Amino acid sequence: MPRQDGMKAPLDDAMKAWSLLDFSGGLQSEFDPNDLPANASPDCENVRGRPGRLLARAGSMDVVELPAAPDGGFFFYDSNGARRLAGFANGNIYDLTLGALTLVASGVYTAGNRIAAAVLNDKLYFSDGVTIGTSGPNQYGISYWDPVAGTVSPLISSGSVGTVPTPAAKCLLAYTGQLVLFNLKYVGGTTAKDQMLWSNVNDPTTIVGTNLFAIGQGQGGELNSAIQMGVSSVGVTPFQAIFVGKSQVGVFLMRGALSPSTLSETLINAPTGVLDGATVQYIPPGEKGGGYVCFLGTDRKVWFTDGINSGELSKAIRGELAQAISDRFSVSASAKFTSARNDQDFMYVLDIGRDSNGVSYCYCYDWEQQSWWRYRGWPSGYWAQGKDDDSQTVLYCLDRTNYKLWRANAGVDDDGTDIAPYWKTPYVHMGDPDVLKTFHWVYLAFRTNIAAITITATANMGEGSTASTTLTVTPDTTDTAQWDQAVWDGAVWALGGSATLSRFKKKGRTIVEDEDLPGTYRLLRGFDVQLKIARSTTTPSGHFEIYGLQQLYMARGRKRVA
């Protein structure tokens, strides 16, 4: 006899599985958490996605104390090819290359002013934009550090015909062998906030006064950023260009040889200026895009531009970002926003500083996967990307709050403080938001040395109950080797060659304690569920790497309407 359509079939009681195998969507807090794709998160923190897996962000280590609030930090190579990390604080310049505070020269700028710097011919040229120094009969606004000669010297004008004494500048750039100055203060005190000025090729001492260009003359605030765009492919022929931003509105592309007659100014199609010049970074081209400049706009959104067109990068976190920036301005009207380029993780790191609770946040854009990630607890200040002794990319941060030098993006904690990574899935309804489900088991595939993982399931649109399970592991002896240890100027991966990390697949039941009968449990049920994966607080510093997640559930029927 044929089975009636309405009859229960043998497998109708079988559990179904919902799988999550990719996390590359990143943080997308701007959108409805019920409508997000499965691989995006309405709320995640201190994690980053790599194709097919999720990792805790790397930690940071406190290296050395600075004598005062830093005003800038820069990494470059000297004429011997040696690495140099320069730090500016208290009016002095320090050599921080060895992770120790070594005074190079004192009284080279006025403390409290942000340093602009550029590397030309293996020397670091710098200016605080306002201080005009005196050296004998000469006055100057720019100095330079030559580490091989061991000197910090004023950049004295060569005195050739038409030259001007070196002005101070709020932005500096080396471009086609020339030192380029933006937002000037001339010797004598005259300021020119729209102007750029440049030296002769390979001769920064010769700055001819007529080699100047006024950008977006008289409107849009002052020039606050300038960065080389590399070779852009936009247009008929490739060309080198400079991105220049203004403090209120207007971002520009400067192209052509540095001569008043050949240099041209193009207003980029972007309805914004640059909120803080330190947020401007050039993102190199890659297989999935890149080759653009990105910056925090005065409209509190992150923008990218290829020099002609522009677009908003921060769509997925727009509200959260704007709110965070408002919070910073509520703390200080002169709040500063900085950035770094983290090549190791393909990330643009936007440092928005410490919030009103004293916690610092970075919003990181993964330009390879085109996703956002929120980092909580990294230091905040002036960033410099450099290389360690093993030629690995490292991030330095000169902390403006605690006056310290940090090495970021290394280790599994923030100098001993737990970094608490977590990922929340969207509210997933497994295909039908009107069918009630009971949630039974959660399977998790992950890799760790010691960390236990906690999974919290919150049923939504039903009874709103929350259930959690903790998955603990027993690593074998090789797993106890130090993983991701942060050391100054050394390997990020301190794991020995023989040691491996075990992969685990564990299951746990997400059940709810009965309110009326404490100590007894029932299954979690609801129309949809949000799963939060976090490192257990009982093992706060273990390696945290998630491969995939599976929620087993059983459909329990649709509400009757007739």
Next chain:
Amino acid sequence: MLNLGQMRLEAQRASDGVGDSFWSTPEWNDWLNEAATLMTVIASAYQQTMQFNTVAGQQEYPLPMRVGQILPGVKLLHGGVQRDLDTCSADDAQDGTSTQSVPNEYYLRGYTHKTVNQQTDGSLTLATIKEPRLVFGLSPVPDAAYTITLPYYARHYIMRADIDIPVIPPEHRRGLVAYAVSMAKQKEQAFAEADRFMAIFNEHAGKLRDRMIMRGKSGFPKAKTDEDDPRANKGNFGHMTVYEATE
């Protein structure tokens, strides 16, 4: 020889639930006790007799927990003679001191629980709920001490300690385990598995009942007639099994 602790472990193993907090130890114990009680009732396994003396002027007597069901044949000893008592309803029973006499009827009613506390959030404190028991009433109210003899089916006692051993014969204790597994699977919403284990329980309970019916009967071959058997066709003459000699 399965005691309570061993049966619980067996049930947990069969449910893949060893160490799973979804099912608590009190829950397993409840289900095993429920199974023992139920199997005892289904099998009508233990017919016993108790006696007690009435008190002049006291109409009702709470019976011990072990009394599950009173059987016909309740007797009262008066003047050296055992008298059968008839039944009546509690509403029809004579009460009041003016009618004290030698009882000739009895009735049963449920024990009134007065110790259940409702909490402010509406829940009940289950710990204070009394276990169900019967109250035995006499009509008219006895005027002196008489000895009452009660035949009854015993209820299974409540196993509390892990070393407690059920009264159910060892060969049927697997049925108790199956019942607990079935309840656990129902809680887990694995209804197909729950059905399978409940069938095992029913098979054990049925077999135990068969043994109880056969107990005390002798002779072979013989015809069996049992109108109380729920599996028989009620309203007919019962079912008949005829054993025939074969070559």
